[in-house]
Amino acid sequence: MRVEAAVWSDPVVDWTSYDLTVIRSPWDYPTRRDAFVTWAEKVDGLANPAAVIAWNTDKRYLRELVAAGVPAVHTQWVAPGEAWAPGDAGEYVVKPAVSVGSRDTGRYDLADPGHRRLAREHVARLGAAGRTTMIQPYLRAVDTAGETALIFLRDPAVGRLAFSHAIRKGPMLTGPHLGVNEGLYVPEEVCARTARPAELAVGERALAAVPGGPDRLLYARVDLIPGSGGEPVLVELELTEPSLFLALAPGAADRFAAAIAALATARPR
Secondary structure, X not given: OOOOOOOOOOOOOOHHHOOOEEOOOOOOHHHHHHHHHHHHHHOOOEEOOHHHHHHHOOOOXXXXXXXXXXXXXXXXXXXXXXXXXXXXXXXXXXEEOOOOOOOOOEEEEOOOHHHHHHHHHHXXXXXXXXXXXXXXXXXXXXXXXXXXXXXXXEEOOOOEEEEEEEEEEOOOOOOOOOOOOOOOXXXXXXXXXXXXXXXXXXXXXXHHOOOOOHHHOOEEEEEEEEOOOOOEEEEEEEOOOOOOOHHHOOOHHHHHHHXXXXXXXXXXX
């Protein structure tokens, strides 16, 4: 198969010339999500499909997953123009609903008056830019157990997603966000991990709740952190541009290549 890398916003690319277009790292879309979704809707043979991209690029999808019974971290939503007053205790994470790589994300200890002020400024800054803000309790287990990312890849033999491998991500947020981003994403410390049955069960529940079902997906990543009782809770369901950490699992790159080849050759020409 002939494979080419192309930029989604490049106006000279003829997307109709490809049997399949696989989204991998369009990490510039948060500042122009509408344009990205419009582009996706115009590309025939896109993996993952455009309808999934439109749903998954705004983290308000978490509300639908919670309504479907998926255990997820509690989230407060603050729309642009809405007022938000922080409490005076607890650690919280503030981040935009449209974001990648933990950009524009900060961690705040509300017992600290300085942190309370910075948290208010963070929310106000996002709102002034027309961005919806997410406010979540900081799950302390990430400091010790870390975060588990479950990677699912399409299995050509059965024509649907299958669990491929898991990795551990260490804690990334060390303090408030001061309005400056350095690089495309916050650096991560990752290593291979064996997924627990309870984590796989939550992963399957999250995927089952995807609108239109999970069978049309080429890849998925389910990010989990232990809750207060040690039970896995969903942090994010990554269906657009997740890092898949293929190098950390023997055979994962071959499985992904086989899945892409099968999907491309199965499409009518």
